[in-house]
Amino acid sequence: MKTKKFLIFSVTLAFIFTLVFTGCEHSDNIAPSQRDSLPVINIDTLNSAPVANRETWVTMTFSLTDSANPSNNISALSNQQIRGRGNSTWEMVPPDGKKPYRIRFRDHQQQTPFGLPAASNWVLLRSGSDLNTSFGFELGHRLGLEYTCSYNHVHLYLNGDYRGTYLFTEHRQADPAGIGAPGRPKVDLNEGWLVEIDRRYDEEPRFRTDSYNLPVMVKTPDAGINISSSAYNIVRNDLNELANLMASDSFPENGYRNLVDIDSFVKYFIVQTVIKNNDLFRPGAETGAEIGSTFFYKDKGGLISAGPLWDLDWSFAPWEFEGEFFLPDTVPYLIHPWFRRFHEDPVFHVRYKEIWNNNYRNNILTMSDFIVNLGAKIRTGALENLERWSPDDPYQFDWHVGHIKDYFLTRAAFLHTEYNKVDVLPDSGNFNSANPKTFTLVSFGDMTNLTAMFEKGSASAFEIVTQLTQTPAGDGGSLAAITIKPKASLTAGTHTDVLVLSGGNQGGTFNHRVSLSYMAQ
Numbered sequence: 001m002k003t004k005k006f007l008i009f010s011v012t013l014a015f016i017f018t019l020v021f022t023g024c025e026h027s028d029n030i031a032p033s034q035r036d037s038l039p040v041i042n043i044d045t046l047n048s049a050p051v052a053n054r055e056t057w058v059t060m061t062f063s064l065t066d067s068a069n070p071s072n073n074i075s076a077l078s079n080q081q082i083r084g085r086g087n088s089t090w091e092m093v094p095p096d097g098k099k100p101y102r103i104r105f106r107d108h109q110q111q112t113p114f115g116l117p118a119a120s121n122w123v124l125l126r127s128g129s130d131l132n133t134s135f136g137f138e139l140g141h142r143l144g145l146e147y148t149c150s151y152n153h154v155h156l157y158l159n160g161d162y163r164g165t166y167l168f169t170e171h172r173q174a175d176p177a178g179i180g181a182p183g184r185p186k187v188d189l190n191e192g193w194l195v196e197i198d199r200r201y202d203e204e205p206r207f208r209t210d211s212y213n214l215p216v217m218v219k220t221p222d223a224g225i226n227i228s229s230s231a232y233n234i235v236r237n238d239l240n241e242l243a244n245l246m247a248s249d250s251f252p253e254n255g256y257r258n259l260v261d262i263d264s265f266v267k268y269f270i271v272q273t274v275i276k277n278n279d280l281f282r283p284g285a286e287t288g289a290e291i292g293s294t295f296f297y298k299d300k301g302g303l304i305s306a307g308p309l310w311d312l313d314w315s316f317a318p319w320e321f322e323g324e325f326f327l328p329d330t331v332p333y334l335i336h337p338w339f340r341r342f343h344e345d346p347v348f349h350v351r352y353k354e355i356w357n358n359n360y361r362n363n364i365l366t367m368s369d370f371i372v373n374l375g376a377k378i379r380t381g382a383l384e385n386l387e388r389w390s391p392d393d394p395y396q397f398d399w400h401v402g403h404i405k406d407y408f409l410t411r412a413a414f415l416h417t418e419y420n421k422v423d424v425l426p427d428s429g430n431f432n433s434a435n436p437k438t439f440t441l442v443s444f445g446d447m448t449n450l451t452a453m454f455e456k457g458s459a460s461a462f463e464i465v466t467q468l469t470q471t472p473a474g475d476g477g478s479l480a481a482i483t484i485k486p487k488a489s490l491t492a493g494t495h496t497d498v499l500v501l502s503g504g505n506q507g508g509t510f511n512h513r514v515s516l517s518y519m520a521q
Contacts, residue, residue, distance in 0.1 A: 039168075041157070044158075051084055071115075100125055103124065118177075131401065135408075137309060139367055145264065151167055197291060197295075198215060205225050212247065270356060279293050280334055285334075421510070442478075450502070455498040463487050464484050466481070468482040
């Protein structure tokens with residue numbers, strides 16, 4: 001039924017677009033640059049040499065023409081460089097297909113395209129005719145996720161051959177200028193770091209963390225491929241310290257929060273969850289076997305932070321992956337064990353609810369308008385791109401826009417419901433000793449009429465040490481904690497009961513049943 005809904009929506013949208021966008025029929029003698037307002041990049045390699053791989057830099061001349069904003073124009077710059085880039089986006093595309101590229105301006109000719117901070121390295125992502133990556137970057141900007149990449153849809157000509165629409169953006173790296181800019185975190189190049197955690201684990205220097213076995217590839221500092229070099233000690237020590245604290249039985253009250261910028265992780269997780277990025281939601285991620293293209297960084301003396309966002313093109317349940325797992329109203333949190341562990345911390349979990357709720361109306365839900373507006377802006381170019389690469393499917397773009405909007409609205413509503421439920425952490429209690437254990441209710445907004453009782457009443461093997469007490473989290477969230485322990489007079493054997501936590505929140509009621517067990521010696 002959901003597939004039919006998407007198709008009906010896309011057919012309707014295609015009809016509307018056909019009425020609104022007149023004069024869009026193909027004409028071989030009109031270049032795409034004359035048909036819409038998207039900027040045009042021309043790249044001419046020396047002696048028309050092919051860009052054949054991801055290792056070899058090819059000398060080229062670069063120019064940028066933006067008819068809508070001529071101040072962005074860049075006249076022909078000779079003696080610049082281009083090469084291939086990407087993993088699956090390079091390997092899975094045939095040699096004569098649409099490939100992604102990396103551009104490098106010589107150091108003395110750093111450029112500021114589209115008014116962005118100057119840099120030598122830029123990227124042309126082949127996802128210029130879809131909205132997935134632009135949506136993710138825009139949502140990151142709206143949430144205030146620092147160092148989120150910019151995005152500009154452009155036409156590309158390579159040696160006079162029209163290659164379609166591309167997304168022009170930053171090459172994610174630590175900012176060589178030490179300032180920080182979109183896609184380029186501010187990181188001390190010697191005592192800070194930037195890493196990618198990715199299942200491919202195919203670039204040196206690399207290591208795996210002691211806990212969670214995270215596949216870490218170091219981007220900064222750059223001290224060669226020998227991971228045992230002392231230059232990488234700070235990276236290994238920082239990530240192992242964090243992973244070990246999170247895996248510890250003493251989590252979360254063991255100081256791990258002193259190591260991380262919680263807000264950056266929350267915002268990063270929200271973007272990935274809204275778009276249901278296949279690199280983080282594919283089956284296998286729940287066991288730790290699949291995790292892709294996630295970036296984290298730390299400046300000298302700073303906290304471990306999440307970002308920049310990257311590799312967002314396989315999101316919104318691309319049709320190759322449709323199935324129950326990828327439906328918009330399933331799986332409300334990232335599922336990798338390390339990511340899930342953050343949500344077992346009540347402080348992190350309530351901050352997640354706060355940031356979601358405080359951004360929902362103005363910064364998240366209005367992304368629906370962004371989809372429509374960006375779709376209208378790039379539609380002519382996208383159809384030219386499809387005519388170049390998929391001539392048998394002229395309305396694929398309209399389907400794509402309709403699919404993303406419908407998927408997003410369904411998913412946002414689902415997530416809003418999930419994030420406004422009252423949760424209890426942990427959701428069960430297995431006592432290994434007679435030491436007390438604390439359970440915490442987490443909500444957005446105040447909880448009312450709170451009660452706590454044991455299902456077995458006075459016959460329970462457990463007793464309350466600290467009564468249920470509510471405290472505000474500071475930005476709309478609320479925490480209510482209760483501490484219990486096994487009774488000292490228990491006879492040897494296994495004792496069980498259920499702790500029932502009830503109350504009201506946001507006009508509704510909740511009732512949590514927490515299973516308890518203890519083996520007395």
